[in-house]
Amino acid sequence: MGNTSSGSVTATATSSPVVLPKNTYGVGILSGSMDPLTLLKTTADVTVTTGGTSVPVRSVLGGQRVNLAPGTTIRWDPAIPGLQPEANVLAPGMTGGTKAVGFGAVAQVRLYESTGVEDLFKTGVGLFPALVLVWSGSDEDENVGRGATLLRERWVLAVVASRADGDETRRAEALQILEDASELIHKQSVVDGEVFTAPQPVLVSARSRIVSTSAAYIYGIQFSTVRSLEKRESRVFPAFEQVEAKWPLPGTPEASVVTGAGIPIPT
Structure with a gap:
């Protein structure tokens, strides 16, 4: 899609300082609505205070649309406890984005639940060639222990090519993008230090x-990615604070035991 943009936003804590980690996501608010094409992420760990703190960010996608003007509202997605839900782009704005x-x-990347031609308009796809990412389901991959299971998430990345200059060119461009996208995602597991599939890479x-x-x-x-599904524990257990031990005394029958005093367990 082209080069990404970069800049800074002002984030604000609601009370005590909050550590905003690298690879936290936000979306630009344009014309009153969240614009998924302006998805951005933080590029460093920053401690945010109630007075407002500058946080470095960059766009996830490329293009000219990701060059956001100063003052543009950014909404953290998902919301972050202890942080105001919105931030603002600082001067001189997010710059550097260029169109491929x-x-x-x-020209565009969209997330949707169908790849039928009749449904393409629902994705907001209006610029071509475009990529449409579709989640198609999950399968249990492996039981990795008590309370944890690996899930294999299945995806389809649809390449949509539409050109006015002929059938052969349209087909050739779609196949070229298919090949480029396959090479970019295959065997990947980490982007910008963020692990999004483990213990296996994208297949x-x-x-x-x-x-x-x-x-x-x-x-x-x-293609597929792998994630861990953890059991959510709702039971409450009393604290285990001491243990009682019994052992046979030297020179006494094995059945004869003495009860020892409670031994505190270090916390």
Whole structure:
């Protein structure tokens, strides 16, 4: 999609200072609505105070749209306990974003639950070529111990190409983007220090043509990521503070035991 933008925002704690970790996400508010194309992330750990603290950020996607003007409202997503839900872009704004040009350049990325041609307008896709990410389900991958299971999340990355200069060019561009995207995601597991799949990396399992029409070609990359599902414990247990030990005395029958005093357990 092109180069990303970078800049700083002012974050504010509601009471005591809050550590805002690297790779915390926010979304720009444009025309009164959250704009997913302006998704951004923090680039360093910063302690935020009630007086407002400057936090370095960069856009997740590339393009000119991610060059946000000073004063643009950013909403943390998800919300962060102890932090005001919104921040503001500091002067001189978020800069450096440039639009990708040429054959195989991607104009848009969207998240949606369907890749049917009749549903494309619902994703907000209006610029092509575009990528549409679809979550297709989860499978249990492995039981890794008491209260924890590895889940394999299954995804489809749809490549949508629509050009006015002919069928052959449209098909060739879609296939080129399919190849580029496959190479970029396959075997990846860490981005900007953020682990998003473990203990296994992204695995591309299949690629196929989803549908083709007179207006567009749609190809799909099926891939998977792995995450841990932890049991949520709702039971409450009393504190274990001491233990009582019994042992046989030297020279006495084995059945003869003496009860020792309670031994405090260090906390």
